[in-house]
Amino acid sequence: MTDIVIISRMESASEILETVCLSLPELSTHEQIKAAIIETFAGQRVYFPHYMRHRKRDQEIAEKFDGRNIMVLCREYRLSCSQIRRIINRMRIFARLGRTCA
Numbered sequence: 001m002t003d004i005v006i007i008s009r010m011e012s013a014s015e016i017l018e019t020v021c022l023s024l025p026e027l028s029t030h031e032q033i034k035a036a037i038i039e040t041f042a043g044q045r046v047y048f049p050h051y052m053r054h055r056k057r058d059q060e061i062a063e064k065f066d067g068r069n070i071m072v073l074c075r076e077y078r079l080s081c082s083q084i085r086r087i088i089n090r091m092r093i094f095a096r097l098g099r100t101c102a
Helices: 010-026 030-041 048-064 068-078 081-096
Strands: 003-007 044-047
Touching: 048 068, 048 081, 068 081
Parallel strands: 003 044
Antiparallel strands: none
16 A cells, blocks of 8 residues: 655645755756655655645735735735735744744
């Protein structure tokens, strides 16, 4: 049976990304990077939450939010008001827990 690794806690995702990224300076080609990832996660299924893909954007939105500028952020990032609110709420939870997006 295959182990399934679900990355749902931020520190777990960060640990995995850090493990892979620590190898990157010495890796020069895509093939070497791919081989390192395969070696690290061979035989496992790994899921990275979708919000990790936009972590830099989400951090910028949270930093720019002043309590009254949701419409400005909607236009700037081409997102709906509900998406902006969801991002801000998620970033507040991360801040409260002392975590970052990745």
